[in-house]
Amino acid sequence: MQVLRLEKKRLNHFLNVVKKGFELIAPVKSDLVRFSKIHHAEEIQLTKNSYFPVKEYFFRKEETLFQFEGTRITVPAYEAKKRVFFGIRRCDLNAIKNQDIVFIRDMGDPYYKAARENSYLLGYHCNTAPSPYCFCGSLDLVDFFDLMFFDKEDHFLVEVGSEKGKSLTEKYQEFFTDSQRLITRNEKTIPGVHRLENKDISRFYDHQDWKKGADICLSCGACTTLCPTCYCFEIHDEVKTADPVKGERKREWSSCQLQEFTRVAGDHIFRKEREDRFKHRIYHQLQYFKEKYGVQMCVGCGRCIEGCPTRIDFVRILNEMKNGKTENNG
Ligand code: SF4
Ligand code: SF4
Incomplete structure (x- = not known):
């Protein structure tokens, strides 16, 4: 070039x-x-x-x-x-x-x-x-x-x-x-940016250490808002009550960390538990997107860790899973 x-x-x-x-x-x-x-x-x-x-x-x-x-x-x-x-x-x-x-x-x-x-x-x-x-x-x-x-x-x-x-x-x-x-x-090459020791997380799905993140997650969605790759959205119509045939259809950012996001008709909620939502975000970033598009979605910017109100460091949790450590996160 x-x-x-x-x-x-x-x-x-x-x-x-x-x-x-x-x-x-x-x-x-x-x-x-x-x-x-x-x-x-x-x-x-x-x-x-x-x-x-x-x-x-x-x-x-x-x-x-x-x-x-x-x-x-x-x-x-x-x-x-x-x-x-x-x-x-x-x-x-x-x-x-x-x-x-x-x-x-x-x-x-x-x-x-x-x-x-x-x-x-x-x-x-x-x-x-x-x-x-x-x-x-x-x-x-x-x-x-x-x-x-x-x-x-x-x-x-x-x-x-x-x-x-x-x-x-x-x-x-x-x-x-x-x-x-x-x-x-x-x-x-950027020095000091190789923190994640194992990006193949397929064998960790049932690991007990997901709780280290899920137990202190507030389901606030800050992580997905700050993430440069997250793209969940919802669609709704806005109408004026005085003239309800007129209005706009809008798309807005949403988050897989919100329980409402997986609520569907019939009031079924696909990921009711916080741990399921927390895990889903990490699996989407590191595994599902790659299965679909051939590349990992996460780009390692660290914003979701820096901006999390309880500072959940999913990289550290994954490293501890890999290395068999089970001490508490925080
Ligand atoms: S920013 Fe932290 S506390 Fe908020 S939903 Fe994401 S992981 Fe949970
Ligand atoms: S580290 Fe990965 S998951 Fe977290 S905000 Fe950056 S791109 Fe998104």
Whole structure:
């Protein structure tokens, strides 16, 4: 892959110029670090990964699927803003790849597809793990980006990963020079992110240690909200009581950790027990998705551990299952 060079002191200038042609989204520190619309490149911070994933720009928290009036249905115009996302880490880039599999390749979802179509993904390589909960190195992540920025003290090496990425470097060619080199495998390795010792959990289904997590789980759903790959949703209709033939059908994020999520007609609840829901999340992330799509869904970002109010570390629980330890989690 082609590798270009961008001087660090020119990064903000480059992004401020990009901002004139695109909506620019990057990590910003407010109360927490989150992906936000950038007004000046100086707002961007790259020391910590975003607490919230970038998925809400593609798989929105709430989406109006259509409006109805009696039997007449109107589908809103799909949003296809030209956006450049800067500062996305390797885990989150792979999470977008996994959500593309579900929403584009499998479901052909026009809302998600439109949001993704005009987006450019500019990654930022982690030279060190941004959080002690990261374990992306234990999973089979791949290169997935339009451009990837490797931080090299006074400059960035910028790897071109797609035709879209190439077109951006051509459009803004005054900022780039040819680096005359390639990025080595070693440079792509992130130290200290191999925490998960065993990702094949098929033989653990009946293990007693699931209780270490399930017993202190609050079923709050923070883990799935913060997860860049989770994609459970529910659909409901909103109508005005004064005129109930008019309304909107909406899709909203939901969570497999909520008991209501598995309640079906006839009032049957498929996963009534908290332990079943807790286990289901981990099995979906590490096993079921792979059985269906050939790749693990989890990308090892660690957000579900960092953001859990009782700090349930499922990686530690799985490691203890593997190693036969049974002390309490916490
Ligand atoms: S964030 Fe923690 S407490 Fe809340 S549902 Fe997830 S695992 Fe349970
Ligand atoms: S399951 Fe947890 S570690 Fe894996 S991608 Fe989701 S939030 Fe990140």
